[in-house]
Amino acid sequence: MISRDDFVGRFGGVFEHSPFIAERAYDAGAIAEPLTFGGVHAALARVFRAASEAERLGVLQAHPDLAGRLAIAGELTEDSRKEQAGAGLDRLSPEEHARFTELNAAYVTKFGFPFIIAVKGLGKADILAAFETRIGNGRDTEFATAAAQVEKIALLRLQSMLPEA
Known part of the structure; x- marks a missing residue:
């Protein structure tokens, strides 16, 4: 069986900067070998959903702004850097960057956490369209949407x- 330290070391960053999720899943005995992405995800997602609203908000707040200051400064986690680069967010025109910056600021002011979207398979235009739509949501709807993302x-x-089986 994988040790707690090894499990948390390997999977503690899957939920951005929130190792408590991996710790609680392991401590609850929810981790079974062989480790598969479906099994580990189910265990981690259960812990995330069972966390207090304040803890879930903390997870949301741990995510970086899309194409924001951390990206510019090169301070994203490796996963976030790869994800944003895959969507072309590291190659924005000055006008696109200005629009992302404007939307990021408005979104955080309105909701208290950054805009979160799984960018894999999306392009800049898709992400901007989702951003512009979702900023019109109410807080409860957007909190649930961000948590699902x-x-x-x-x-x-x-x-x-991990493999599936």
Whole structure:
């Protein structure tokens, strides 16, 4: 059986900067070998959903702005950097960057957490369209949408780390 330290070391960052999720899943006995992305995701997602609203908000707030200051400064996690680059967010025109910056600021002001979307398979235009639509949501709807996107990001990360069976 994989040790707690090894499990948390390997999967503690699947939910951005939130190792408590991997710790709780392991401590609850929810981790079974062989490790598969589906099994690990189910265990981690259960913990995320059972966390307090404040803890889930903390997970949302741990995510970086899309094409934001951390990306410019080169301070994204490796997973976030790859995900944003895959969607072309590292190659924005000055006008596109200005629009992302404007939307990021408005979104965080309105909701208290950054805009979160699983960018795999999306392009800049898709992401901007979703951003512009979702900023019109109410907070409860957007909190639920962002939480679902966090779970999707975690699944995509796990799929790159583990086999299904």
